[in-house]
Amino acid sequence: MCVELYYGTSDTCSLCGISSETPDHIYSCTHPAALESRTQAATIFCDTLSKKTPPSILSALITALTYQPSKSIEVDHEDVIIKQHELGHFSMCCGHIIKDWLSAYKSAAGTNNTLQGCTDKKARGWLVQVIRALWRYSKTLWSN
Ligand SMILES: [Zn+2]
Numbered sequence: 001m002c003v004e005l006y007y008g009t010s011d012t013c014s015l016c017g018i019s020s021e022t023p024d025h026i027y028s029c030t031h032p033a034a035l036e037s038r039t040q041a042a043t044i045f046c047d048t049l050s051k052k053t054p055p056s057i058l059s060a061l062i063t064a065l066t067y068q069p070s071k072s073i074e075v076d077h078e079d080v081i082i083k084q085h086e087l088g089h090f091s092m093c094c095g096h097i098i099k100d101w102l103s104a105y106k107s108a109a110g111t112n113n114t115l116q117g118c119t120d121k122k123a124r125g126w127l128v129q130v131i132r133a134l135w136r137y138s139k140t141l142w143s144n
Pocket of ligand 1 (some may be wrong): 013014015016017018019025029030031034
């Protein structure tokens with residue numbers, strides 16, 4: 001038996017007023033204000049990572065973050081995006097990312113002029129930055 005306490009308030013989304021305000025709904029609400037909030041959060045996410053992330057990896061990360069199975073994937077690293085999505089969209093928003101991102105990053109960084117000489121230590125440092133950026137993305141959505 002699941003006990004839900006809302007202390008006299010409704011559990012419906014304060015923006016759309018249609019669905020329960022579950023974590024999954026926070027990341028998928030179609031109300032214009034929610035869409036705008038996710039766009040702003042995604043922009044901050046990209047700005048945070050853009051200097052140290054190869055463009056193909058950054059595109060793949062943002063695609064994974066906004067991935068919908070009904071849409072086709074039109075960026076590189078499709079296999080990583082699909083594998084990441086198998087964990088569930090909410091997992092990525094919490095910073096739970098698959099280690100395949102590290103391999104993809106190291107491969108892409110090796111061909112990027114500004115990131116050449118990528119060591120395992122640098123790659124792990126990059127991964128920490130990705131997780132922090134994901135947490136910031138989620139915090140932005142929950143704050144708005
Ligand atoms: Zn909603």
